Amino acid sequence: MNLKGKTILITGASSGIGESFAYLLASKGAHTVLVARSKAKLDQIAQEIQDKYQVNAWVYQKDLGIVSSAQELYQEIKGDGVDVDIIINNAGFGKWGKFEEFSLETYTSMIQLNINSLMELCYLFIEDFKEKSESGIINVGSTASFIPVPYSSVYAATKSFVLYFTEGLVGEFADTNIRISCLCPGSTASNFSAVADPNKQADTSTTNSLSSDEVARLGLEAFQAGKHYVVTGRRMQLKIFKFLSRKRVITLIADYWKKLLGLEK
């Protein structure tokens, strides 16, 4: 798909993978619609993109962890006459620690952001996309989409939804002009771990991370190549897990995270 002149909405564009997508797509001549809560950061990115690549960059400050915010966002974009061709549902956050360590409000807004808003934006934009000759959706899952993750149970379950939901849509829209793909990153250098683990409980010093630029590039390449999903980073563990019982996988991952978080007795 030729991205030049396309208008691409990116949620979570103020940092990490979303910010990298914004610069990458602008460098290919695409206009961007940047969404997140941090307006100053979005304004700065939009300004840089417009100056450097001579494309449009619209900014929408929105907390997608709030009920109905995705529908509000859609209405605002339509009201402004912005015609979106591709959406990248990238905004998301996780928490690392014991299940009961975090508030119910935290989990509710995680589910609202990672699942409900993502699904709602797909639902709303797909109606418009049916009328277009070329359009698309990239939903950002995780390597956690494939496995249960003790000590990040709610987050991993939300990402499991993202992969299965996206693959469902891939099947439903296979014979249309809507291209759909799920980007499943492994560990990526971004603000993610600071949000997941603000007290730096986890020792991630030995974790190998890809840069967010690299992950966005691989995600876009997969989308362009018509792949319905792509895993970035270390894939070997996921392959090995296929040969073990689910119980064994759960135990292994629980032990790994207990150690990482210093929860071992």
Ligand SMILES: NC(=O)c1ccc[n+]([C@@H]2O[C@H](COP(=O)([O-])OP(=O)(O)OC[C@H]3O[C@@H](n4cnc5c(N)ncnc54)[C@H](OP(=O)(O)O)[C@@H]3O)[C@@H](O)[C@H]2O)c1
């Ligand atoms: N980094 C990793 O290792 C990794 C691995 C697998 C999957 N992922 C996934 O990759 C995606 C991007 O994460 P990242 O690594 O780039 O982390 P990041 O640097 O923390 O970026 C997260 C983005 O989401 C936005 N966001 C968070 N809460 C939001 C809310 N309530 N409403 C609107 N926007 C919100 C943030 O902006 P504001 O704070 O300004 O709102 C930010 O732009 C996420 O879906 C994450 O689950 C990351």
